[in-house]
Amino acid sequence: MVPADMKCQEFVELVTDYMEDSLPAATRADFKAHILECDGCGAHLDQMRQTMQAIGDLAVTCHIRAWFAIK
Amino acid sequence: MAGVWVDAGETTPPRTGEAKIDAGQVVDRGVLTDAAQLHRLRSGDTEEFERLVVTHHALMYRVARAHVASSAIAEDVVQDTWIAVLDGLTAFEGRSSLRTWIFQILRNVARRRGQREARVVPFSSLMATELGERTLPSVDPERFIPPSDHEWPGHWLWPPRQWEGGVEERLLHAETQALMAASIEELPPVQRTVLWLRCIEGWASEEVCLALEISAANQRVLLHRARSNVRGSLEALLEES
Numbered sequence: 571m572v573p574a575d576m577k578c579q580e581f582v583e584l585v586t587d588y589m590e591d592s593l594p595a596a597t598r599a600d601f602k603a604h605i606l607e608c609d610g611c612g613a614h615l616d617q618m619r620q621t622m623q624a625i626g627d628l629a630v631t632c633h634i635r636a637w638f639a640i641k
Numbered sequence: 642m643a644g645v646w647v648d649a650g651e652t653t654p655p656r657t658g659e660a661k662i663d664a665g666q667v668v669d670r671g672v673l674t675d676a677a678q679l680h681r682l683r684s685g686d687t688e689e690f691e692r693l694v695v696t697h698h699a700l701m702y703r704v705a706r707a708h709v710a711s712s713a714i715a716e717d718v719v720q721d722t723w724i725a726v727l728d729g730l731t732a733f734e735g736r737s738s739l740r741t742w743i744f745q746i747l748r749n750v751a752r753r754r755g756q757r758e759a760r761v762v763p764f765s766s767l768m769a770t771e772l773g774e775r776t777l778p779s780v781d782p783e784r785f786i787p788p789s790d791h792e793w794p795g796h797w798l799w800p801p802r803q804w805e806g807g808v809e810e811r812l813l814h815a816e817t818q819a820l821m822a823a824s825i826e827e828l829p830p831v832q833r834t835v836l837w838l839r840c841i842e843g844w845a846s847e848e849v850c851l852a853l854e855i856s857a858a859n860q861r862v863l864l865h866r867a868r869s870n871v872r873g874s875l876e877a878l879l880e881e882s
Contacts, residue, residue: 577795579785583778586865590846592857610800614780620804621872624812625840628821 576600581611585618679739683730694723697740700842701747704852707830708751708764718754722747737851744852764831764853771829771866772859779869801876808879817878824874828867835860836867 581604587593588601605612681689701722705715725746733742748764755764784799804812811817825833834853838844844852850860 577785578797578800579778579780579782579795582780582869583865585779586861586868590861590864592861608797610797613801613803617801617804617872617876618868620808620812621868621875622840624817624821624875625825625836625871627813628818 576604578604578608578611578614581608582614585615588615589618676735679730679733679735690727693726693739693743697743700837701744703837704744704747704834705751707767707834708748708755710758714754714758715751718747718751721750721754725750738848741848741851748852748854767829768831768855768859768863771831772862777866779865780873802880804879811879812875817875820874820878821871824871825867828870832863832867832870835863836871839864 581601584593584597584601588598593601605615678689678693682693698719701719702715705718705722706712709715709718722743726743729742729746733739737745752764784797786793786796786798788794825836828836831853835849835855838849838852839846846857846860846864849855850857853860855863
């Protein structure tokens with residue numbers, strides 16, 4: 571069962587605050603409980619992490635530094 | 642605080658308020674490693690200065706470009722910043738990292754230049770616009786069960802799926818990388834700069850706040866918007882096939 575106290579639509583707005591460790595303790599606890607019980611939000615959180623990783627990799631593989639400099 | 646931010650004739654007043662960063666409180670990992678470098682710079686080591694330029698020039702240009710109207714003006718701003726850095730090195734107290742200090746100077750030079758150019762959109766108003774969009778959802782509201790539902794309003798209707806089984810490789814495909822580069826390029830300028838500094842340059846959030854003069858809370862909002870945008874583009878591409 572999905573915990574009723576945090577909606578998925580609220581969860582997706584809190585991902586960065588969670589990753590930056592700036593959620594209030596009670597909200598952080600709700601957020602973590604929600605991950606355990608909601609596959610969709612777990613996948614969303616993983617995708618946000620993979621996106622960050624992929625952007626970092628992009629810089630290495632695509633010479634994005636040069637791209638960034640000339641824009 | 643006096644003398645901490647030596648910046649070409651303008652001092653930044655100490656800032657207060659819970660959402661802002663006090664420079665004195667920042668634990669700056671760059672401070673100690675800068676000592677030897679700073680000594681060489683102060684004694685006029687031109688090779689050391691060239692290394693500094695090579696390391697920061699492209700990024701400085703990018704940040705300047707977000708402040709001013711043309712690439713020519715952005716180049717001027719970066720040049721003027723390097724001159725101010727050279728002038729200020731002896732007075733620099735090393736209480737922030739060298740690069741944080743350099744980006745503070747850059748921001749001040751860009752802001753002064755921006756004020757002189759009537760057609761320039763100031764960074765602060767770009768940022769206000771982007772932060773005004775904070776109510777934009779990170780994920781399309783249509784993917785959630787509508788609020789009218791009695792049982793599960795706001796929960797997933799179409800949840801994201803795990804990116805696994807070959808997705809790792811697909812993230813490295815040229816097609817995926819081109820899309821990612823394009824979606825980063827389409828981001829509003831301040832979001833793009835924050836994403837760049839955090840994701841690619843590996844800056845700490847405190848350092849981004851100091852360099853761009855934004856609050857920690859606003860930095861997170863901008864980073865979140867940028868991340869969410871790029872994730873959405875990637876998801877659309879990866880789900881297509």
